Amino acid sequence: MMPNSVVKIFSGTGSQYLAEKIAHAYGRPLGDVDIRKFCDGELSTSYTESVRGSDLFLIQSTFPPSDNLMEMLLLIDAAKRASANYVTAVVPYFGYARQDRKDKPRVAIAAKLIANLLSAAGADRLMTCDLHAGQIQGFFDFPVDHLDGSAIFVPYIESLKLDRMVFAAPDMGGVVRARRYAEYFKADLVVCDKHRKRANEVASMQIIGDVEGADVLIPDDIVDTAGTICRAAGLLKEKGAKSVRAICTHPVLSGKAYENIQHSVLEEIVTTDTIPLRQPSEKIKVLSVADLFANAIKKVHEYESISSLFI
Numbered sequence: 001m002m003p004n005s006v007v008k009i010f011s012g013t014g015s016q017y018l019a020e021k022i023a024h025a026y027g028r029p030l031g032d033v034d035i036r037k038f039c040d041g042e043l044s045t046s047y048t049e050s051v052r053g054s055d056l057f058l059i060q061s062t063f064p065p066s067d068n069l070m071e072m073l074l075l076i077d078a079a080k081r082a083s084a085n086y087v088t089a090v091v092p093y094f095g096y097a098r099q100d101r102k103d104k105p106r107v108a109i110a111a112k113l114i115a116n117l118l119s120a121a122g123a124d125r126l127m128t129c130d131l132h133a134g135q136i137q138g139f140f141d142f143p144v145d146h147l148d149g150s151a152i153f154v155p156y157i158e159s160l161k162l163d164r165m166v167f168a169a170p171d172m173g174g175v176v177r178a179r180r181y182a183e184y185f186k187a188d189l190v191v192c193d194k195h196r197k198r199a200n201e202v203a204s205m206q207i208i209g210d211v212e213g214a215d216v217l218i219p220d221d222i223v224d225t226a227g228t229i230c231r232a233a234g235l236l237k238e239k240g241a242k243s244v245r246a247i248c249t250h251p252v253l254s255g256k257a258y259e260n261i262q263h264s265v266l267e268e269i270v271t272t273d274t275i276p277l278r279q280p281s282e283k284i285k286v287l288s289v290a291d292l293f294a295n296a297i298k299k300v301h302e303y304e305s306i307s308s309l310f311i
Contacts, residue, residue: 005055005085007301010047012060012071018092018273018290019059025294035071043067045074052083057127057297062095062114063252063275069095069114073121080122088125088300089118092274092289093250097132098222115139127296129274129289130221130249145306147296149249152272152287153219154184154311157247162215168192168207168236170220170228181219181247184311188214192232205231212240223248223269226257230264237265250274251284 010031011019023030032048056079060072072089079087099110111132118126119141126140129147137144157165165187169178175191182189190209205228216236223229223246233244244266251271261269261283272289292309299306 008054009057014068015060021290022293025290045078053085055086056084057088057090059090061093076121076123086124089123090127092129094128100133111136112139148310150311153247164214166211166214166216168216168218170218177219207239211236213242216241216244219247222250224252225255226260230260233264233266243267
């Protein structure tokens with residue numbers, strides 16, 4: 001990036017609602033792009049203003065459908081061919097991140113494939129939030145700014161003024177995330193040990209630790225069908241928890257997620273706007289990541305450290 005280059009912020013169609021808030025928080029208008037579809041569904045993208053010599057920040061979460069990912073790739077390619085100085089792919093929710101290793105024979109490592117596609121399209125940098133596994137950053141051969149949702153959630157948790165907080169890891173893979181919250185708040189940690197029959201279906205679950213009389217918070221990166229979170233909440237209440245809340249960055253919320261949440265014992269699910277909600281719910285509270293990303297864009301452009309954005 002050149003210190004005197006102009007920042008321009010653009011968005012694909014899937015994340016325009018969030019990009020408008022990020023651009024407003026940054027203090028610049030959202031740039032205009034023309035994204036069209038041929039009759040057969042083929043996508044076509046073009047910029048309606050010059051981007052020559054500019055530092056572009058292209059905002060698009062790659063949640064389904066796959067058009068969101070394809071739009072991002074085409075926007076990157078168009079920017080490089082239009083002589084943009086530096087292109088940062090801002091992907092608040094990095095889709096396909098759950099497929100980050102070969103956990104059984106003959107499967108794709110989708111997260112690495114997406115990294116390759118972004119690189120091949122011409123991206124110079126990635127900015128994202130709460131990857132499913134932090135080591136996915138190693139799939140990229142260019143800089144990755146991995147923002148932490150705790151910067152959004154910690155102030156909200158503090159505002160709740162809960163009497164006795166306990167943090168619960170929703171599974172063994174979530175222990176590190178839950179422990180960081182527990183250490184920050186000087187709270188106890190418990191683990192929900194689960195066994196799956198298959199994806200999105202929990203066969204059994206048990207609680208390791210004491211939650212009697214506690215206000216329990218379950219931090220996670222993704223809530224998909226909400227089956228695990230809701231089952232864990234029910235079990236925690238059975239074990240004597242006073243209240244149970246879930247803290248999840250990315251509201252994928254597929255299948256019967258809204259129904260599961262509504263009929264659960266959860267006080268609320270606190271999430272962000274990295275993915276738009278398909279429908280409102282009185283049990284879902286959405287906090288915006290717009291200021292977090294706007295500040296990160298400013299610091300990256302001005303060659304400042306982003307460590308101040310972390311709690």
